[in-house]
Amino acid sequence: MRFTMAAVLLGFTATAWAADVGEVKVARGAAHLERGAERLPVRVGMPVQQADKLVTGADGTVGVTFTDNSLLSVGPNSVLAIDQYVFDSTTHAGKFDSTLSKGTLAVISGKIVKQSPDAMHVRTPSAIMGVRGTEFIVKVD
Amino acid sequence: MGVLVVAAAIGLALFLMRPATNETVVVLPGPDGKVGTVVVQRGETRQVLDQPYAASRTGEAEVARLSDAEVRENFGATLQALPARPTAFMLHFITGTDELTPESKAELQNVLAALKDRPLPDVLVIGHTDTVGDAAGNDRLSAQRAETVKGFLVDIGIPAGRIRTAGRGERELLIPTADDVDEPRNRRVEINVR
Numbered sequence: 001m002r003f004t005m006a007a008v009l010l011g012f013t014a015t016a017w018a019a020d021v022g023e024v025k026v027a028r029g030a031a032h033l034e035r036g037a038e039r040l041p042v043r044v045g046m047p048v049q050q051a052d053k054l055v056t057g058a059d060g061t062v063g064v065t066f067t068d069n070s071l072l073s074v075g076p077n078s079v080l081a082i083d084q085y086v087f088d089s090t091t092h093a094g095k096f097d098s099t100l101s102k103g104t105l106a107v108i109s110g111k112i113v114k115q116s117p118d119a120m121h122v123r124t125p126s127a128i129m130g131v132r133g134t135e136f137i138v139k140v141d
Numbered sequence: 142m143g144v145l146v147v148a149a150a151i152g153l154a155l156f157l158m159r160p161a162t163n164e165t166v167v168v169l170p171g172p173d174g175k176v177g178t179v180v181v182q183r184g185e186t187r188q189v190l191d192q193p194y195a196a197s198r199t200g201e202a203e204v205a206r207l208s209d210a211e212v213r214e215n216f217g218a219t220l221q222a223l224p225a226r227p228t229a230f231m232l233h234f235i236t237g238t239d240e241l242t243p244e245s246k247a248e249l250q251n252v253l254a255a256l257k258d259r260p261l262p263d264v265l266v267i268g269h270t271d272t273v274g275d276a277a278g279n280d281r282l283s284a285q286r287a288e289t290v291k292g293f294l295v296d297i298g299i300p301a302g303r304i305r306t307a308g309r310g311e312r313e314l315l316i317p318t319a320d321d322v323d324e325p326r327n328r329r330v331e332i333n334v335r
Binding site: 023025026028044045061062063064065069071072073074075076102104105106108109110124125126127128129130131132133134135136137138139140141 | 161162163164165166167168169170171175176177178179180181182183184190197199212215216218219220221222223224225226227260261263335
């Protein structure tokens with residue numbers, strides 16, 4: 001029993017450490033983050049995790065800096081899901097997949113793409129984008 | 142009657158075949174004017190965007206070009222929400238000390254000005270030495286240099302909890318030298334901010 005508790009605690013600590021993949025640096029207007037069944041108001045300094053979904057209202061914008069130095073921002077009336085994010089800070093190997101179901105997105109790619117072009121993809125309802133570098137914007141009406 | 146059915150069927154077919162969404166993807170030039178590449182795969186169509194303001198749009202076979210004004214109109218608020226770009230600075234020290242060189246003292250003011258208004262900065266400060274002196278002493282000196290610079294950052298209001306420091310001793314020479322070489326460019330602290 002004691003062993004199980006220790007394993008659970010260790011597992012939890014490891015998960016919490018690995019789970020934060022980015023941080024909200026800019027937050028204006030109405031925006032929330034869906035994490036599992038939770039619905040959290042977005043505020044500056046909030047950690048972002050894999051599988052989070054960012055949702056903005058009519059006056060909402062949010063900017064996030066990721067651990068590989070990727071920068072993402074969403075405009076008003078947007079829904080962006082962080083589908084997969086893996087980054088090894090030693091080798092810079094990783095994978096970054098996200099889906100914009102509606103609204104606007106701006107991206108400045110980071111070390112993951114620099115290390116492995118094609119390791120970053122953005123999906124929209126009709127397309128999939130392979131990112132081989134730097135800066136682009138996406139709009140889904 | 143038959144005509145109406147056919148018309149309705151065509152209408153329904155067109156309705157079902159329409160793209161579900163209107164989508165636009167645009168690549169932008171970076172601050173240095175360079176443009177990256179984004180490959181857009183939409184069904185069987187594949188478009189490569191590698192020119193400034195090259196745009197891929199649903200229902201258009203050709204790559205379009207957006208004007209700067211169109212980008213600002215459609216994406217202004219979004220681009221404004223992008224966090225500040227990660228950046229790095231370097232400061233140099235007088236030999237054997239954690240005291241900045243006169244040039245770096247002046248540069249420090251630029252660094253502090255650049256960091257002061259950055260919301261919620263994450264800072265990594267890494268100290269280094271040249272190869273004069275023994276390795277253990279240089280480990281201590283490099284850590285002390287990093288701590289000294291951290292102190293400057295804390296003084297302008299950056300929370301200490303957001304600043305990590307490391308001392309790398311003489312392990313990561315910027316200018317490779319033999320042992321016991323006085324090399325000013327190796328006596329440095331790197332400040333990485335995001």
